[in-house]
Amino acid sequence: MPRPNLGEFELLVLLAALRLGPDRAYAVSIVDEIERRATRTVQRAAVYVALQRLEKKGLVVTRLGDPVPERGGKARRLVAVEGAGQAAVKDTRSALMSMWHGLGSALEDSSQ
Amino acid sequence: MSALKTPRAVVRALELLLPSDRREDVIGDLEELHQRRRARLGALAAAAVTTINSVWIALAFLIIWLREKDWSLRLLSRLEFLLAVRLLRKQPFLSATAVVSLAAGIAVSAIGFTMVDQMLNGSLPMQDGDRFVRFDVRTQAGEQAQLNGDHFRLLQQQTAAFEHIGAISAQRSNVRHGAGSIETVGVARITPSSLMYLDDVPLLGRALLESDAAIGAPPAAVIRAAMWQRMYRSSASALGGELSIAGSKYEIVGVMPDTFLFPSGGEVWLPHSIEPAGTQVLEPLSLFGILAPGTDAASAEVEINSLANLVHSPEAASQVEARDRLAIGVQRFTEVPGPIGIQRLIGVLVPLLVVLVIALNVANLVQARTASRTRELSVRTVLGAPRARLIAQLTLESALMGSLAAALGTGCAVVALRWIDAAITEAPYWIDLTASPRTFGFAILVALLVAAVCGALPALRATRVSLQQTIASGGQAFDVSRFGAAMMVTQMALAVALLSGALVMARGLWSAAGSDLELPDQQVLTAQITTPPPSADDERLPAPERVARAIAEIPGVLASGTADHLPRYDAPASAIEVEARGGNGALGAAGQATRAMVSEGFLESLRARLVAGRLLVPEDFAIDAGAVTVVNEPFVARFFGGSNPVGARFRTLAENTEEGHGPWLKIVGVVPDLGLGGGAEEFAAGYYTPGHTSRRYFYLSLLSASGPETLAPSLRSSLLELDPELVVSRVQLLSEVNGEERAFQAGMGATLSAIGVLALVLSLLGLYAMISLSITQRTREIGVRLALGASRVGVLRSVLRRAGRTLLLGGVIGTGLGLAFVRLQDQMLAARLPAGEPWILPVVLAAFAVAGTAACVVPALRAQRISPTQALKAD
Structure with a gap:
């Protein structure tokens, strides 16, 4: 079965979830992580759409954590990146790397 | 801590909008973010940002839902379409009946709509x-x-x-x-x-x-x-x-x-x-x-x-x-003045009734079909098919029928409108009865509405039943008897009303359209003469007299005269009273009679055969002559019982005179029926008096030995010579008099009868479908009854009893509606119609009873043939 392709935003979400780990990755922390590391503003609603899509593709699994008092007693939906998700990230990375390869001088030329 | 919480309205709204499995974590996320914002921005700004944020989140989940939900309306797929087509083909009789019914309704209503639309909303065909x-x-x-x-x-x-x-x-x-x-x-x-x-x-x-x-x-x-x-x-x-x-x-x-x-x-x-x-x-x-x-x-x-x-x-x-x-x-400028005429009545009331009958009929048929699928629908519901999907599919089937019917109906309407447009020549020039985009829009709207109502209502009803109920009842939880019978009764009532009304009108129009009169149709040339407005200083003889004298001199004319009405035009009717035999002023019979004022020679120009007495002679036209009259045979039959009336007297009853009546008129002769009442039997009794009309138009009649058409040029030139201001129009043979009107009336009568018959046929088809279905549903019950020893005749009787009740109730209500409809027509019609025909309603009802029984017989015989063992095996 071919592996699903990842969109750029989906890749960012997966990377953030991997960084945070299965006990700390949830919508709010994922947004924070992307904003902090990628220094770009993220529309929070888009993260829900992306997570829903990734879950449907079988790249992440979600579960409800314990209730948290500062959240009004409500639980977090924690995100864990599955093996398929990790493989998809690796595939995307190698695809990007091979595409980058040899482009250094060309990009320097175009930036001049 | 409540002050730190997310605004309550936002939480409530999200609780409503989010899917149940995502409410907790998403609202929790929002709560967490809100607290952070509040610490950073203050309560008000935090509330504002959180509200905006929640809107985006709600939209995001809406997008997720739209993408992923298996919602049926979007999925009216090719498969559903094919299913609908298969169903239509599987039950060709039922489908054809529904499509033809709907097409007829669409055609009739589109024609009516176009006519009324043009009359009420027509505009001059120019820029402003x-x-x-x-x-x-x-x-x-x-x-x-x-x-x-x-x-x-x-x-x-x-x-x-x-x-x-x-x-x-x-x-x-x-x-x-x-x-x-x-x-x-x-x-x-x-x-x-x-x-x-x-x-x-x-x-x-x-x-x-x-x-x-x-x-x-x-x-x-x-x-x-x-x-x-x-x-x-x-x-x-x-x-x-x-x-x-x-x-x-x-x-x-x-x-x-x-x-x-x-x-x-x-x-x-x-x-x-x-x-x-x-x-x-x-x-x-x-x-x-x-x-x-x-x-x-x-x-x-x-x-x-x-x-x-x-x-x-x-x-x-x-x-x-x-x-x-x-x-x-x-x-x-285009507003058509005057009272509500025949066109408006035909245009509004009849299509409305037809569409009602047809909508009910189609609803009935669709319901019957849906009812037979109750078990299938229930099982599909249990297997997880959402209700919306089932309703959508059933509606699609009706919409498919509606589309076929719209195409067929609109096609018929286009052809019929073209014919009507060509037939009506005296309409204002801006009235264009060809089908317009509005006509098509109207037809499509009617089709969609009828299909939606006919499809969606039975579908809603059929999909509401529970599986338990359906299985427990052996698959027939959907009770067609009450709902269906109510629709059936309404439909039949409307059909009886429509048919009886249509027959009364049609009979009136037909009888006016043509009858066998003793007239020399091919030997008489007629014309209408219109005179200029009278002026006070005109001392000439009245125009009818001058014209009568002038045309008598045209070579080739055997006899000629003028009159205020020609045969086959409606002459005015008024109340008269006849003097009793003995001539002492005591009164005899009274009633309505029509009158024509004629010049010398007019009756001769019609070759009026003398039945008794004499025709009018020159002395009768003298100023000091006594008031005399020639009556026709229907007059004699009506007021004198057929005995010779020559010498008897009668007078008109005029409410606006001091005495309350006109002078006595002495009958001097009797002629046959020469079409005084426009050809209608009810108004045929009439009389001719010497004199001329004070109206600005009158008619002339020329009897010629051969080829009266050849007299037309000399007629025009001799009248032009007499008075250039006289307008000669409608120069035609006597056989053509009122021909356009008669053709129109005959066409209208035929159309109305056809509509009535159509309504009757549709109702009977609907009745057949309903009874057939109810028997199919009762197969098991009938089987049990037969097994328990019920006689086959008893079974037949019980089947017919139910149909009989529907027929009877529909007939009774329909009779009431029919009477009201005929009365309404009388009031609304500009045309003169005969009084209500006592035979029409009983005949319509008898036709219904016979045809209704026939519609029951096939399914009833089927019920009779049911074998108990097979019936018990059946669903």
């Missing part, structure tokens, strides 16, 4: 056609009045509401081309300044100019292309040609295209001059207006009422006294 208005001028007493030249001038000078005020008049006149042929065509007069508001430009020469209307200007006329082609072979030499109209000569100065028809068709236009101010007695004018852009009829009405009442007094600037004030209504 919607702004043209006419004036309804009335006195304080409510009598019709007219404006005059003073009004015209004042309005022209002072109006702000109207861009233009013009004067028009139109009538049919004799037109002689040069020294050659004469023909009768529509001639209109129009103020030349009005022409710039009409879109057309001359094909040849020029249009009428203001100078043409000036006093002393050379008389000018423009003609329409049709006349130019017909009479001048489209030659440029037509310009400068001479037209003689009503004794005056006009020079042709231009040719207008055939699209130039304002105000009422016709082929010749003359300049309408307005009498100068200070004229003693001003001629009444027929004015029209063009509203200024942005002005509505209501404000124009206010203005014209105040202006017109300024001028109505001797001192133009002062207000007129209250009693002399005119009340002027501003109407769209």
